[in-house]
Amino acid sequence: MKIKGIELRRIAMPLKAPFRTSFGVEYARDILLLRVEAADSEGWGECVAMSEPRYNSEYVDGAADVLRRFLIPALPLDVTANTVAGALQPFKGHHMAKAALESAVLDAELRASGESFASYLGATRDRVPSGVSVGIMDSVPALLDAVEGFVAEGYVRIKLKIAPGSDVGPVAAVREHFGDDLLLQVDANAAYTLADSRHLERLDAFDLLLIEQPLADDDLVQHAHLARRLTTPVCLDESIDSAAHAAAAISLGACSVVNIKPGRVGGYLEARRIHDLCQAHGIAVWCGGMLETGIGRAANVALAALPGFTLPGDTSASSRYYSKDITAPFELNDGHLDVPRGPGTGVEPLPEVLAELTASTEWITG
Ligand code: OSB
Ligand code: MG
Numbered sequence: 001m002k003i004k005g006i007e008l009r010r011i012a013m014p015l016k017a018p019f020r021t022s023f024g025v026e027y028a029r030d031i032l033l034l035r036v037e038a039a040d041s042e043g044w045g046e047c048v049a050m051s052e053p054r055y056n057s058e059y060v061d062g063a064a065d066v067l068r069r070f071l072i073p074a075l076p077l078d079v080t081a082n083t084v085a086g087a088l089q090p091f092k093g094h095h096m097a098k099a100a101l102e103s104a105v106l107d108a109e110l111r112a113s114g115e116s117f118a119s120y121l122g123a124t125r126d127r128v129p130s131g132v133s134v135g136i137m138d139s140v141p142a143l144l145d146a147v148e149g150f151v152a153e154g155y156v157r158i159k160l161k162i163a164p165g166s167d168v169g170p171v172a173a174v175r176e177h178f179g180d181d182l183l184l185q186v187d188a189n190a191a192y193t194l195a196d197s198r199h200l201e202r203l204d205a206f207d208l209l210l211i212e213q214p215l216a217d218d219d220l221v222q223h224a225h226l227a228r229r230l231t232t233p234v235c236l237d238e239s240i241d242s243a244a245h246a247a248a249a250i251s252l253g254a255c256s257v258v259n260i261k262p263g264r265v266g267g268y269l270e271a272r273r274i275h276d277l278c279q280a281h282g283i284a285v286w287c288g289g290m291l292e293t294g295i296g297r298a299a300n301v302a303l304a305a306l307p308g309f310t311l312p313g314d315t316s317a318s319s320r321y322y323s324k325d326i327t328a329p330f331e332l333n334d335g336h337l338d339v340p341r342g343p344g345t346g347v348e349p350l351p352e353v354l355a356e357l358t359a360s361t362e363w364i365t366g
Pocket of ligand 2: 187189212213237238259288
């Protein structure tokens, strides 16, 4: 596929409600979109890097910089999605920037051939169950209210963000209020250390599906120690930035579940490799989220339809995040999202909405 040029577009998406985690609070998303213009098709990719390097080392201005200065110029004139990672491999890190570029190329390629992301990746289902990630709230009543609303909407699994000082109490309150049938899990975003093991053991009382990323991203060995102490399954997010890391984590016994985020691991092709590896080792996977717009969400939902994705993902409806999405909104149907089946991601930005939210654009050739 011959590429004529690539557009970098920054959009400002206000969140419906602030989203608080152990690493900060987000009021709006500052999102970088890529549009690849090829000879007879175009493709879109969403970069999931956040505005500040708090979740991981990437941030949106850094992603734009590395794309324009190094990654886009390294692409061969004639490229397929399969060759993108190899062409970008000399440049270390920057997985979210690389993933956005590979996704946009893959979208353009699949639109040209008429195949969907779902079919290309090997999806085996036409809808996926939706979980929702609930930020840290100011009070337990506010948290119960928020969870109540999501349960009423039909979300099939609730994930609570936790941090030291806001963990056992809120989790106990939610379990108590909603009963034993609620599928419940927690995400610490690396806020604890192994010295907190005894405290984290208290979460074992609440029959959680998993605890996500309790310790630092580079604490694989410590996660293995913690996993032996907890009955709650340990799931890794930030620690897994490639299939190689997933293999290391599995062989160490650092986790029994993996959150797969295509951006974090450098793209949908690496995401599929992690799925395959985990499936072969009996490690459950689920699709994480980075508060994506409809562009990134469409591809995530396709990935989440692969057979090894046996737990509900953070694949929520557009309305959980935004009052107006840039694509036709993803809507919850009986707690599920439909997997798009059109060519490529199967969704397109709505031109008027996109124009309204665009802060800047930049056109890069060869
Ligand atoms: O750790 O999973 C995370 C959002 C931004 C950064 C990191 C995380 C999250 C979420 C929200 O938990 C997932 C979503 O609904 O997109
Ligand atoms: Mg997480």
